[in-house]
Amino acid sequence: MIRRIFYSVPLLTLSMASFAAPQLSQYTAIRVQKANELALKEQFQPAIQVLDSIESSREYDTAYVERMLGVFYWQAGNAKQAISHLSQAVNSHQLEDEAGWATERMLADLLMTHQEYQQAIPHYRQLTKNVPQGKKVDEVWMRLAQAHYQLEQWPEVLSTLTQYQKYQPINKVPTLSLKLGAEMALERWKAAIPTLEALISLEPDKFSWWRQLVGLQLQTKQYGKALDTLALAKLKKFPLKDSDLRLLAQLYAQRGIPERAAMVLGELPDANSDIKLITQQAVYWQQAKEWDSAIESWQLAAKHDSKYQWNLAELLLQQGQYQSAIAALEQVKDADKQRQVLLAKARAHYKLDNLDKALVEAKQAHNIKHSEESENWIKFLTNLRKTQQGVDS
Known part of the structure; x- marks a missing residue:
């Protein structure tokens, strides 16, 4: 408008x-x-x-x-x-x-x-x-630019401002706003960025300038600069919307700072109730190798939807929390994953030195679908149990 x-x-x-x-x-x-x-x-x-x-x-x-x-x-x-x-x-x-x-x-x-x-x-x-x-002819050029602006004659706005600039620098909010409006309408994204930066230097407390700058930096694929701009806006305690925080988290992750991404998502009001946010936090924590935080997030996700018990179990196994992993695996209801669940339980029982239970789980997995993996587990566990029995005797 x-x-x-x-x-x-x-x-x-x-x-x-x-x-x-x-x-x-x-x-x-x-x-x-x-x-x-x-x-x-x-x-x-x-x-x-x-x-x-x-x-x-x-x-x-x-x-x-x-x-x-x-x-x-x-x-x-x-x-x-x-x-x-x-x-x-x-x-x-x-x-x-x-x-x-x-x-x-x-x-x-x-x-x-x-x-x-x-x-x-x-x-x-x-x-x-x-x-x-x-x-003062500069005032006339300014009025002329304003007239073209109201008529949406964007090239004329910029050419008139070029004439104005011969008499006065374009360094005040009214002239910069005219210039920005024309550049945006003409989709001259790169040219509009320094215009917005100049407006921010004049009106640093106006968040709309910051948000527009982030948008232009994204439009021109300057993702690092977009992250810096939005992060600085957050540091200045501007009232960021949920969409701003989501974007900031995405930019942090893109730059390879997943822990910051997870922390930003955690600030959202529905961070602990929206399943998509919970799982995204879990992924970011896992990418950051913040295992305890990742486990907490997967546990919360699993409470909302049992299908995430599998993600939780995988991470618990990786971290050597085998008893907890078995408990999580017991909650996995996905029929398509039953063979994987049984093999994971076999591994957990093996780590807990429960060879008999491990062998039972491996054989059940093999009964569902014969595979080299399950066959190898059965051979390995059978030989290991024989060895232990020989030692015991």
């Missing part, structure tokens, strides 16, 4: 000296002076009536009166009439130099204020030419 921009309109200064301009007839000058005196007392309607009563065949007089009518109508709060009279003054091409430039500037600003952006653009373009000494 395009953000509307509101503008202040500079009041044209109608000095007493301007009434005596050599181009203005004495007849018109007297009435203009009277109208100005009324306007200074904020009697705008009487001042307008005085100007409306002027009848002159001189083009300059007419243009001058139209300009004053535009100013007074604006002061009286009638923008529509102000725009109409100022347009007539500008289109007459009778007002020159500073007076003409200031009149066209007021007309352009009024059009902008009332969202007549397309009509304002040619006036701002004209204002950038033959600028009177002492007038």
Whole structure:
């Protein structure tokens, strides 16, 4: 959505000296002076009536009166009439130099204020030419960029800001925001990154800039920088959403820091109730070789769903906790895993020196499906038991 921009309109200064301009007839000058005196007392309607009563065949007089009518109508709060009279003054091409430039500037600003952006653009373009000494043309380029922005004319926004940059650096939030909006709309992701970085330096407490920067860094596959940005945002205690924390965990894991990934997931409100989060934490802890934490996570997962008893049992076996592993294996209900479960139990019993139980488990596994693995276990355990029996006898 395009953000509307509101503008202040500079009041044209109608000095007493301007009434005596050599181009203005004495007849018109007297009435203009009277109208100005009324306007200074904020009697705008009487001042307008005085100007409306002027009848002159001189083009300059007419243009001058139209300009004053535009100013007074604006002061009286009638923008529509102000725009109409100022347009007539500008289109007459009778007002020159500073007076003409200031009149066209007021007309352009009024059009902008009332969202007549397309009509304002040619006036701002004209204002950038033959600028009177002492007038700030950078403001005109800025307004022109804003008009193009409102019309979603993105290339024109950037080209106009390039002209603006000849007079002023683009180092303030309004100009940087315009630049960023155009770059994002044109999908110039790499160009938008330094723009966002500049905005963050100006408004470091605005989290939306940080979130956008992370998005652009991901878009340009700068995953390490995205991690650094999001981690710093977390360090600054910005209110990260659950999606931000999930992304941060993913980035930590991608960089090869699974323990940090697990810790970040653990901060989520449903870290101990969402089975996907629980199992992901378990995987991260296991990758980090934090065995105790991994076991705790698999135990919690198994409480939610018995299918994770197998993952728990595997890790318990690996860590030499054979009795606990057997208990976990007893809870595995998956029929497709029964042969693997029996072989795992055979291994656990063997480690606990329960050769008879181990052999029974191995034979049951072999009965389910003959395999080289189960056959080897049976041969190994049978020979070992014979050896032990021979020693005992």
